Amino acid sequence: MSKKREKEPDLKGTLYSVGFLGIFILVTWFMAFYLFIDRF
Template identity: 80%
Template sequence: MSNKKEKELNLKGTLYSVGFVGVFILVTWFMAFYLFIERF
């Protein structure tokens, strides 16, 4: 029973990590796109 709980917590941490990295990539991409558009 405790083994299942540990796996759920591990997956939840993985989900948060992947989400954070994804948001970081999207923000940096939109910042670079905005800079590109502003120059032209």
């Protein structure tokens, strides 16, 4: 009873792209927040 284990796909590119997108969203959010605070 040996199960063939399929090779898992490489998800490093997905991790890097999601991380880059998250950092981009955070940076733009803080820039908009700074503009909002700077007006008052």
